[in-house]
Amino acid sequence: MKNKLKDFLLLFTGSVLVALGTYFFLAPNRIAAGGISGIAIIINSLIPKLPIGGLMMCMEIILFLLGILVIGPFFGGKTIFCSFSISGVILILEEVFPNIKPISDDVLIQLIFGVLICGLGMGIVFNQNASTGGTDIIAKIINKYFNISIGNSLLAADIIITIAATSIFGINIGLYSILGVIINCTLIDKVIKTLNTYKQVAIISSQGEEIKRYIMDILERSATIYYAKGAYNNNESEVITTILTRKQFIQLKEYIGSIDDRAFITINEVNEVVGEGFTFS
Template identity: 85%
Template sequence: MKNKIKDFILLFIGSVLVAVGTYFFLAPNKIAAGGISGAAIIINNLIPKLPIGGLMMSMEVVLFLLGIIIIGPFFGGKTIFCSFSISGLILIFEELFPKVQPINNDILVQLIFGVLICGVGMGIVFNQNASTGGTDIIAKIINKYFNISIGNSLLAADIIVTVAATSVFGLNVGIYSILGVIINCTLIDKVINTLNTYKQVAIISSEGEEIKRYIMDVLERSATIYYAKGAYNNNESEVITTILSRKQFQQLKQFIADIDDRAFITINEVNEVLGEGFTFS
């Protein structure tokens, strides 16, 4: 239950970032950087009476059903939560901050800020085995069946929207939209890789028993024990190996420093861990 609450908190944080980046940075400059939000910006420009948030909600239905059927109901449920959170937040922004204007005349700066904010938010959402809806669902399907990274899958799905943006808003804005899609897709892969980076730690210490208890009781992780013989003195030593998050590693490093400043520790970065105690999503 605690993990589920944490998941939905992260999903909401990601949704807030996507809504803020879209409404305050991309939409005022008519930058359709892919996705349903980009399509909504294009339609809103053609028919201003149709609100961006409402358009996004209405275009999600078919893709929701597609995601639920192909990827599964759990993915679909979390995606619905994210999508309606984003659309709802944008509708609220439209009521609280109507007719938002570009912050300044530098479209490139606003593009970068908008895409960075959206990209981080989308990376957080994808990392929770969900999507923000729209073309993200198509990207997730491509990722599942063709083993292409989420970022590259999204690039393939969003290129149609950027071409439409070029025809509606002109070549200048279209180029910015294409640049935004490329930055966004690259950033999403980077965020996902960063969030999934773990530390593989190997420890040789005279306080091995205390370290093992700390790993299991405090960090709530397991460990594997190997035995190695040193080449210098032929003494056999116990090698404790474990895989930890970056935060857990910092805790363990401080604990070892406090009890044995002569401990020998090697650390490797691991980009993905599957199996008991870790996710398969």
């Protein structure tokens, strides 16, 4: 129950970030940086009476069904939660801050901030095996069946929208939209990689039993033991290996330092871990 609550809090946080970046930075400048939000911005510019949030909510229904059919109901359920969270937050923002205007004359700065905020939010959502709806669902399908990164899959799905933005808003806004899509897709891959980076640790210590108990009892991780012989004196040593999050590694490092300042530790970064104790996605 605690893990599920954490997952949905992360999904909601990511969704709110996407809504804020879209409404305050991209939409006022008519920057259609891909996705359903980009399509909604284009339609809203042509028919201002149609609200961006409402347009997004309507267009997402068809793609929801596609995601549920192709990827599965669990993915579909989380995507529905994220998509309606984004649309709902934008609808609320439209009521609280109606007729929002660009916050500065520098479109590039607003593009960068908007895309950074949206890309961070989308990366968090994708890392929870969900999507923000719209073309993100298409990107997830491409990622599943063609083993292309989420960022590159999203780039392929969004390029048509940026071309449409160019034809409607002009070459300058179109080029900003293309730049936004490229930054966004690159950032999403970077966020996912960062969130899935773990520390693979190998430890040789005279306090091996205490360290093993700390890993299992306090950090609640397992460990693998193997034996190695030193080349200098041919002594056989016990090597403890484990994989930890960044926070857990810091805790372990501090603990080892407090009980054995002569311990030998090697650390490698691991970009993805699946299996017992870790999630499959």
